[in-house]
Amino acid sequence: MSRDEQIDREALGLWRVLRDGPPPPGVHGGELLSMLIGQSATLPYERLHSPHLRDSQITRPPSRS
Numbered sequence: 001m002s003r004d005e006q007i008d009r010e011a012l013g014l015w016r017v018l019r020d021g022p023p024p025p026g027v028h029g030g031e032l033l034s035m036l037i038g039q040s041a042t043l044p045y046e047r048l049h050s051p052h053l054r055d056s057q058i059t060r061p062p063s064r065s
Contacts, residue, residue, distance in 0.1 A: 004029060011036075 001009075011032040015023045023032055 007033075 007029040011029050012023065014036060015032060018036060024035075027035065
């Protein structure tokens with residue numbers, strides 16, 4: 001299996017996990033991954049405070065109140 005075929009296969013598998021329907025026709029590999037990443041919702045992170053690490057070194061999801 002070539003590298004491109006492996007990327008196509010992984011992208012299609014990820015699409016099936018994250019979406020209900022089939023991917024758009026003619027979209028493969030990197031394009032499909034770009035679509036999935038571009039449409040994903042990322043959560044903001046709050047900084048943790050630790051005496052052992054600098055504040056800028058640790059992040060965590062925000063607490064849900």
